[in-house]
Amino acid sequence: MTFAYRGAWLTAVLLMFCGAVRAETIQAVTEDSLHAFMDGDKVSGPATAVVASTLKTAGLDYHLALYPWARAYDMALQQPNVLIYLILRTPQRESLFKWVGEVKRYEPYLYKLKQRQDIQVNNLEDAKRYPIGVVRDDVRHAYFKAQGFSKLFVASQNRDTMKQLFNGQIDLLPLIEGDAMRLSKEAGGDFASLEQVMPLADLTTGLYLAYSNSTDDAIVERTRNAFEQLRSTGEVARLMGSNP
Template sequence: MGKNHRQRSVLATFLMLFVCLNAGATTLQVVTEDSSYSALEGGKVIGVASEVVEMTLANAGITDYHMALYPWARAYDIARLEANVLIYPMIRSSAREALFKWVGELEQVTPSFYKLRERRDVVVKALQDASRYTVGVVRDDSRQQYLEGKGFSRMVVSPNNLDNLRKLISGQVELIPMPEREAREQCADLHIAFEDLESVFTLDELSKGLYVALSASTPEETVQRIAAAFALLKQDGTVDKVIAGH
């Protein structure tokens, strides 16, 4: 074998090894929705939950990731169907438990039904009272799934909570289920007073943790690194402070 041929052979072997090594290095997709926890500004995903996620990944030594904001149904499908996907913030429910690998809790949330304060004809004293009205929900959100299970049939599906609030204001829907934090944030986005809304019924059964999660087929080593990094931020109070906006 000639010298040049040996050099080409060594180079080919090196290139093949390089390709094989990089084939296993997959960029982590980080997906979220437009909410009080995350938003898009100047082409960058920002927000309190996004800040926590970025700190977590930095502490986990993960730099190869891409953050993107989608309608919730799209973000949820990406995380449910693809590997190496981190999704936030997401309600942890029994129906979702086995579909994802759970990193950690951002905070507890309890949604309420909101109506326009001026709509005195909309009266809700029990959950089934609400089923008589048109209700705005987000596609594939836990609130939609919960209300469907309770027999609600007059639901109007939107891609996000901001569209729901617009429909409430325009009279297309009469109720929207939303945590107070989210309701205040969306009112600010639409430049309307939060006091124009009225909480009429608290959905205590939907009081659950809002989590960071990973797709089920994400490698276990990646899951453990991210979960450990999040746990440290939770333990020292950083998560709570950032989510509270302090």
């Protein structure tokens, strides 16, 4: 095989490979949050911008969709070519997904209404006495169940749990500060009326982009390389902006 012929053959193989990868449409799924939300009829938000830029840089076709967390999570568990964001990377989830990259840190607190002086929480055992709002099948739901909490009020979306807090249906709510600010406003309440009770140190970890396990490794690696390129140039931080 001559050098020229070999070069042409390698180019053809690479083009075929890239074409095969590009032909797959990635289903990028998430839930409504501070970092991903509907703007008119489009999925928007800083995390969505990171996903779009990453997949464009990787040369991959994609479709963005926003669902209740349980549905998005189930899609990422069961279907190929699903990219879920932003998802907490925990030991329990480590083998369930193919992890792309960390977008930001996740530091949740338990919140209560400031006026509820009767709620006294110094540790997790104290918190077990009070009704707590969680989103079905998310990491907070799993964590509290594993810790033996029995007074869990399960909702499909974060906004529902915030309404429950303001309505007095629950006493405590686990959220990061940014989501607490946004959700309190959406619920018609005032963030200043909330109080951080205690940090949930066991849940402090990274928020990631992750693929379903059945996604082809070539797609995953291509996405990782694109994400790392954006991260190393500061583009991921820029797109995430100054959101808490």
